[in-house]
Amino acid sequence: MYTLNCKGNLIDLAIPKVMGIINVTPDSFYDGGKTTVLRDIVAQAEKMVAAGTTFLDIGGYSSRPGAKDITVNEELERLIPVVETLSKEFPETYLSVDTFRNAVAEQAVNAGAAIVNDISGGMLDAEMLPTVGKLKVPYILMHMKGTPQTMNSLAQYKNVTKELLYYFSERIALARKAGINDIVVDPGFGFAKKREHSFELLKHLELFKTMEVPLLVGVSRKSFIYKTLENTPQEALNGTTVLNTLALQKGASILRVHDVKEAKECIRLLHAVYNTD
Structure with a gap:
């Protein structure tokens, strides 16, 4: 099974892990504006850590x-104080930085x-792969077309699963060439993908195991x-749990979620099912 080397510690993914989402933005689709004050961010992180998350993203x-573009400096001003604080408050929890800019990744x-964790897989910043290779940290390589501002208009595929498998094989090779040892792939559900594309990817998710990297x-x-x-994002927890369970059955090693407790319960129950004599 797979492992990730985080700060010299090997994270064993034989039992899948949870990555809790910490958005420090005013305009994210579900929790935008909820956690822009450092005190509130720490409280949210504390709740996720108590629920058993391994990673905080x-x-x-x-x-x-269609989100608003911001400058590198604005992104750094939001992120760096949070990374510094959470790394001190929760030294046993591994922090992931969600950015497609190499300068932000390096400072974080x-x-x-x-x-x-790069939503563009290195496509939006030519220096991202070399920078991560130099930093010697795990790299989450996601699939997206265009930018958050343009991606919806680019959601066209002849065969979405085949196109993503080709994309990942190409990007993984380039990441390896840049010196990145630990690579995780993320199909990028909802990023330049219509509803039917996301369901198609879930239907064939086990094919991504051919990449021989964690999913x-x-x-x-x-x-x-x-x-x-x-319904609404606020009412979509049950639906999320159903699809997380399916993803685990098809080979997911990490679930990136807003609701850590429920994701951990999925993992524990499936582990109990498949480890019963």
Whole structure:
């Protein structure tokens, strides 16, 4: 099974792990504006750590469709104080920085982050792969087309699963060439993908095991869930749990979620089922 080397510690992914989402943005689709004050961010992180998260993924740039672009300095101003504080408050929890900019990734790792999570897979910053290779941290390589501002208009595929498998094989090779040892792939549910594309990817998710790297799945409260169920992001926890369970059965090693307790329960129950004599 897979492991990730985080700050010299090997994280065993034989039993899947949870990555809690900490958005320090005013405009994220589900929790935008809830956690822009440092005290509130620490309280949210504390709740996730108590619920058993292994990772906290901190994002200072909203990547929801059509989100406003911000400067590198604005992103750093949001992120770095949070990374510094959480790395001191929760030294046993591994921080991931959600950014597609190499300068932000480098400063965040220097401030205490252990993982770089790049929604663009290095496509939006040519220096990202070399920078992560130099930093010697795990790299989450996601699939997206265009930018958060343009991705919805680019959601066209002949065969979405085949196109993503080709994309990942190409990007993984480039990441390896840049000196990145630990790579995680993320299909990017909802990023330049229509509702039917996300369901198609889930249907064939086990095919991503051919990449021979860990698979991260992030479907938490996304629009393809709540639009199908005709409810809202706030009402989409049950739908998220159903699809997280399916993703685990098809080989997901990490669940990126807003709701850590419920994701941990999925993992524990499935582990009990498959480890019963």
